[in-house]
Amino acid sequence: MAPPPTSAPKPTPPSYTHDYIVIGGGSGGSSAARRASSWYHSKTVLIENGPSGGCCVNVGCVPKRITFNAALIREMLNHGKNYGYDIPDGISMDFKHFKSLRDKAVERNSKAYDRNWEREGIEVVRGTARFTGREKEVEVVMEDGSGRRLFRARHILIATGGYPVMPSDVLAAKHGITSDGFFDIEVLPRTIAVVGAGYIAVEMAGILNALGVVVHMFIRGKTFLRKFDPMVQDTLTKRYEDIGVIIHKDFAGFEKVERLDTPEMEEGGVSAKHESRGTPPSPSKRLRLKAKNGETFDVDEILWAIGRVPEVKDLDLVSIGVKTTKTGHIAVDEFQNTSVNGIYAIGDVTGQYELTPVAIAAGRKLGNRLFGPPELKSDKLEYANIPTVVFSHPPVGTIGLTEPEAEEKYGKEKLKVYHTKFPAMFYDVFSAEDKVKHPTEFKIICAGPEEKVVGLHILGDGVDEMLQGLGVAMKMGATKKDFDSCVAIHPTSAEEIVTMK
Amino acid sequence: MAPIPKECDYLVIGGGSGGLASGRRASGMYGKKVIAIESKRLGGTCVNVGCVPKKVTWNAAAIAESIHDSKAYGFSVEHTAPFNWSYFKQKRDAYVKRLNGIYEKNLQNDKVEYIHGRASIKSKHEVEVTLDNGDKQLIKATNILIAVGGHPTKPEDKIEGASLGTDSDGFFDIETQPKKVAIIGAGYIAVEFAGMFHALGTETHLFIRHETFLRTFDPMVQEKVVAEYERQGIIIHKNSSQSKVVDLGDGVKQIHYKDSKGEGTLDIDSIIWAIGRSPETEGLGLEKIGIKTDEKGHIIVDKYQNTNVDNVFALGDVVNQGFELTPVAIAAGRRLSDRLFGGKKDAHLEYENIPSVVFAHPEVGSIGLTEPAARKKYGDSIKVYQASFTAMYYAMMEQEDKGPTAYKIVCEGPNERVVGLHILGIGSAEMLQGFGVAIKMGATKADFDKCVAIHPTSAEELVTMK
Secondary structure, eight states: OOOOOOOOOOOOOTTOSOSEEEEOOSHHHHHHHHIIIIIHOOOEEEEESSSTTHHHHHHSHHHHHHHHHHHHHHHHHHHGGGGTOBOOSOOOBOHHHHHHHHHHHHHHHHHHHHHHHHHTTOEEEEEEEEEOSSTTEEEEEETTSSOEEEEEOSEEEEOOOEEEOOOSSSBTGGGSBOHHHHTTOSSOOSEEEEEOOSHHHHHHHHHHHHTTOEEEEEOSSSSSOTTSOHHHHHHHHHHHHHTTOEEEOSOOOEEEEEESSSGGGEETTEESOOOOTTSOOOTTOOEEEEETTSOEEEESEEEEOSOEEESOTTTOHHHHTOOBOTTSOBOOOTTOBOSSTTEEEOGGGGTSSOOHHHHHHHHHHHHHHHHSOGGGTTOOOOOSSOOEEEOOSSOEEEEEOOHHHHHHHHOGGGEEEEEEEEEOGGGGGSOHHHHTTSEEEEEEEEETTTTEEEEEEEESTTHHHHHHHHHHHHHTTOBHHHHHHSOOOTTOSGGGGGSOO | OOOOOEEEEEEEEOOSHHHHHHHHIIIIITOOOEEEEESSOTTHHHHHHSHHHHHHHHHHHHHHHHHHHHTTTTBOOTTOBOOOHHHHHHHHHHHHHHHHHHHHHHHHHTTOEEEEEEEEEEETTEEEEEETTSOEEEEEEEEEEEOOOEEEOOOTTTSBTGGGSBOHHHHTTOOSOOSEEEEEOOSHHHHHHHHHHHHTTOEEEEEOSSSOSOTTSOHHHHHHHHHHHHHHTOEEEOSOEEEEEEEEETTEEEEEEEETTEEEEEEESEEEEOSOEEEOOTTSOHHHHTOOBOTTSOBOOOTTOBOSSTTEEEOGGGBTTOOOOHHHHHHHHHHHHHHHHSSOTTOOOOOSSOOEEEOOSSOEEEEEOOHHHHHHHHGGGEEEEEEEEOOGGGGGSOGGGOOOEEEEEEEETTTTEEEEEEEESTTHHHHHHHHHHHHHTTOBHHHHHHSOOOTTOSGGGGGSOO
């Protein structure tokens, strides 16, 4: 799709300051604002109270991937001796230097957002927005201390994202860090406890383990990634143990965290000091974790990756009547409408598929719908068959239904499941015992007589780049026969997907 | 005493990718009596002197690149010894040998009789095999499949001293890493070798006849990969020709050549001719039954793998269909057996939209038409989308160390049906398969765009192109 031919922008009605108010300059908000402004010439104001680009650029996707790449390199260095490279075991990494380069990359990305906004004529306001209770109106407390400003527009978009939480039932949990704090680390801890079983816990545990940190994962069940297909849960949990991650399963929870290196900070069991975001955790940090069952663990750091909550507390949604769900997310329909006419929400704040590309796509479709030509009046994102990748070790790619979900939807008898597991050719020069620790595994779930592919789950080296094309095929309604009709590419791992029996 | 003649339903000449796939299906799935003949090693080119050892070596080279890149990421790897080529070769050879054994076991499991020897066609139903001990084994066959593959072409007749160099087969015999290598050729084999040698630390000279290599690939690929090779430090001699090779003794050879800079000589310890491949039909006896071949000696077949003799079929590198790729031979072989023995009267391989990857540095993936070919076929109704960027992996490197990623989607018609896809950069090898499936399904640009991007990857750029 291309932008429409240039035409004169329509004038904004006098009671409005703008055509479009976008609260939040992350993936969703930015894309929404840019679509409205540059394609449809809507007078747009974007309000952001943090660094441009939001979570993805600053404390999410981008620095995560850069650190993942460092972990991959470390793994390659480990593998080298199998190929005849004489690489010593204890290779040191100047993590502080690495972090400074990563920070620069993040800054470049963040500045690109500013440049794009400026180039596309979007007014950027730095401050914290809230609803005043008056229709179509938003008030911003300005970051620079200059006071408050009022904005009015027919259309208001909430794209404020979310943030990671710490447990409320663990004494002095704040001695630890969340995923935000992960990106403040300058000196790698020697040991770390990672609490959580979602993809963020799994990614960070994998990265830290690859970089030589002793990692203890604490999960409530027997596997992690419990929303993923059982094949992924089982194989990846075992794989993490095979590569040295210590997983404490059926864990009932921690009771308290004590700071050992600076005990004078403790006052009646509650710490007086903890690191704040942006400050690197102290390299001498030492913690004693006490579990509910009495066990204690002494570690250098604890990373809470137990979930994220929507960033709504400053918005005063109640004043304008925007409804939220049980989990506190903003309730939206398939068109991103909230319960209030003229107010919309996209991205992590809605709790749907918390992924940057989803927020971007939803933001653009919304812009098309609100400001675009008549034929796009009903534009919306299809929230089905959305491919995602977890940057674990190795990565996991998934699209569509898990096997249990498919069984529930279609009935077991209507399904045909294809499965294969093998070590990638890369590991063929490893010893037999080592080879089995490096699985590649694929599952294709087909439904109905024509064997339509309704679920695809892939695990192994290279699946992060493998999944996108398969996603295109699945969205086109691919069947097993379609997969098999494409000649295999050899030698790759991907070829196994089109030759499954 | 000469062995007694054998009989079979299906005689497969050639135990490589195509022959074995067809033979195993005929026997294992359809219960036919099948005999397979191989004169060298089971698995043919792919397993022994092609895809497999090539990829293993490419993996070794990838590690060298990681070691090189690791400094930018803050790792201190000052004290690595150079790559131990002979240790690596041993491991690679051992893996190939394991595969030879697996291929033999697979034949047994599918009840295919395997004879080691060199075949010669006597008549349309009779083939004589010269066994290892010199005996002649006569085989009577209802159907014959010629899947003998090819071999690297040597320039011996044209260039004096050419035999001082080796070819792709010989590459896999090299025991010690050369300090300097000259590779002559501009096809994918030459380009892959050049990339690997360079990554492993050998001073690499690539001699090409024109200005670019991979000349059957899209111009974007030619241009960017040539530039990248030069950026990496591979010395490319353009518009070159070689007049002779002289032996200087002590393992050193001297190539006398002309290139765009003028005349010159190069002292080198290893020379690899990668100037093409020829069908392995010498002594096969094609002329005995009048099998038609083209001017290069490839057996002429139709899309059903029929030759001009009604019970004789051919597939794989020996035929004139192009696409000299293992999976093509395998797919053609299986469909042939489906057609001959499985009752699937129309089974055949569509020789169109076949994806392939060149394991250069960077990887190159390609399916469908190049832009020039598309313009020729469809004229003005084509639309081309292109994206060039630096993969996030290079975010930590200085500008001069960053490698390219580039993608081109070639569409035609009002629906923008994708008729060609060309990708180069990190991850392209694993990226292409899924897009191949979509393109074979008739994907349009809109289909590409409908799929939500996966972030952060390189692949996402293919579904968000403007």
